[in-house]
Amino acid sequence: MAVGGFTRLPSGTVVVALRLPHPGCAEHAVRVVVHTLNRQRALTRLSNLGFRGVRLSGNAEPPTPDEITAVLHHPDGLIWRDYHARTADPWHPISTLNRMAHR
Numbered sequence: 001m002a003v004g005g006f007t008r009l010p011s012g013t014v015v016v017a018l019r020l021p022h023p024g025c026a027e028h029a030v031r032v033v034v035h036t037l038n039r040q041r042a043l044t045r046l047s048n049l050g051f052r053g054v055r056l057s058g059n060a061e062p063p064t065p066d067e068i069t070a071v072l073h074h075p076d077g078l079i080w081r082d083y084h085a086r087t088a089d090p091w092h093p094i095s096t097l098n099r100m101a102h103r
Contacts, residue, residue: 002054005062006039015071016042017063019083020051023097028082030097033067035077045078049094 004018015035022028032051034042039056046054063071070091071079079091 002056003061004056005059006042006056007062007068009068013037014039014042015063015068016056017061017067018046018054018056019061020046020054023050029084030080031067031083031085032078032080032094033063033071033091035071035074 002018002020004016006014006016008014013035014037015033016039017031017033019029020032022030032046034045036042036045043054043056066087071077074091074093076093078094080094080097081089081091
């Protein structure tokens with residue numbers, strides 16, 4: 001089960017943020033932020049990318065205002081960075097995570 005949370009925006013959409021194991025290195029974690037119509041669709045998008053069995057239980061770590069801003073300005077609405085990254089570290093498109101996992 002992933003640790004994370006969600007925020008409902010005034011437009012009715014949601015931003016979901018989750019801590020997940022890095023696909024290429026299980027001892028590292030990444031923070032993934034998704035902007036979708038609802039929580040289930042966010043989990044489905046992650047499942048389709050290979051994060052099988054992702055479930056969101058509770059709202060322990062909701063997205064921060066900076067994470068919400070970053071994902072709203074990204075065309076795919078799906079970004080990630082290292083879980084222990086500093087706030088100044090950049091967000092990356094999800095496609096770069098997939099490339100790193102397949103090396």
